[in-house]
Amino acid sequence: MIRYSEVKRILKSHNLRITDGRIDILEFILRANKTISIKDLEKEFKSLDRVTLYRTLTSFTENGLLHKIPDDSGHATYGLCHNTCDSKNHYHDHIHFKCNECGTIECLDQNVPAFKVPGYLVKATDVILKGVCKTCVIY
Amino acid sequence: MIRYSEVKRILKSHNLRITDGRIDILEFILRANKTISIKDLEKEFKSLDRVTLYRTLTSFTENGLLHKIPDDSGHATYGLCHNTCDSKNHYHDHIHFKCNECGTIECLDQNVPAFKVPGYLVKATDVILKGVCKTCVIY
DNA sequence: CTTTTTATGCAACAAATTTGCAAATATTAA
DNA sequence: TTAATATTTGCAAATTTGTTGCATAAAAAG
Structure with missing residues (x-):
């Protein structure tokens, strides 16, 4: 169970103003x-309002509460960051899975491996697996 | 130097009709x-026409000439497939790099590693590294 | 060179996202 | 606690992104 006070605490810790809408959305x-x-x-x-929802997703993302997951469908999807993110440091070190059947994108527990590219400075890594998720797969 | 005859050959080998527009775009x-x-x-x-450009990207992708690269910016980006792709088999086994400075997305030579997730059926893998590319990096 | 198939342009539409601004609300400072 | 300040919200409208139907033009096949 998620408590109101906890939701407020999370918003505050990410330097987000506490409003009714944000509390409901984060919850x-x-x-x-x-x-x-x-x-x-x-x-x-x-x-x-739709505009408010867009702005909420943006500010949550800017303040390290959410991360935007790259997708080729043209629909932005967001996942919760791990507790360690804030507006300065943005790690989302886990991999994602997009199901071709149900369309759901999940954050998996597996971490992204480190990639090294000579001459390049790698700051973040996104891994998106595609296929059939646990729920849709038929054996 | 890319020759007209070569561009035509590539279109033909992917079962794409040869039109002036397609030759120019592919070149x-x-x-x-x-x-x-x-x-x-x-x-x-x-x-x-804008519509023609959209349709060209779509048919090039369907016929294994291009692949769509997931991106969180809301702008679809396409990269050339390796010679091995056609409309039936679509491999794009290399990783991508998006530069935070110039915005360019590059295909790198490095291949994607294999990910295994218990209970899931993985059919494709996208890896997008983000950071500063070879051209923009300052030592 | 005639027929058949496919691509193009145009207009219109639809969906996704952004912007400006005034009013409402949250935080800060007194 | 209240007054001043900073930020968020809603609304209307614009922009950007992508799609569809249809007539015409062009390519490939016979």
Whole structure:
């Protein structure tokens, strides 16, 4: 169970102003336990303006609460950062899985390996696996 | 130097009809030697309709000439496939690098490693490194 | 060179995202 | 606790991105 005080604490610790909308949105994200898109939020929060949802995702991302997951579908998807992120340091060191069947994008526990490219400065790594997820796979 | 006959041969070998537009576009992509976006094409080919550019990217991708690279910017980016791709078999087994300075996305020679996730069926893997590219990096 | 197939341009549409601005709300400082 | 300041929200409107239908033009096949 996620408590109101905990949600507030998380917002505060990321230097985000505490508003009713943000509390509800963050609680929803925490509870969802999967990556979310603007569509998910629009479906869930009919009372909040679309623009506000976009801006919330942006500020959450800027302040290290969420990370944007690259996708070739043209729909931005966001996942929760691990506790270590803030506006200065943005690690999202886990890999992602996109299911071709249900479309869900999950954050997996597996960490990304280190890549070294001579002459390049690597600051972040995104790994997106595609295929059939645990829920959709048929043996 | 890329010759007209070579460009035609490549189109033909991917079962793509040869048109003036496609020759110009493919030549541009081959010459660019980096990944391209619809924006790049719009800038370069003012005489071609936007819809045609979209459709060209789609058919090039469907026929294994290009691959779509996931990106979190909301702008689809495409890279040349290695010679081995066709409409049936689509391998793009190399990793990508996106430069935070110049925005360019490059295909690197390095191959993606194999990821195994218990319970999941992995069919494709995308790796996008982010940082500062060879051209922009300052020592 | 005629037929068949496919690509192109145009107009219109649809979806996704951004911007400016005034009003409302949250935080800070007194 | 209140007044001043800073930020967020909602609304309307614009922009950007991508798609669809259809007539015409062009390419490939016979």
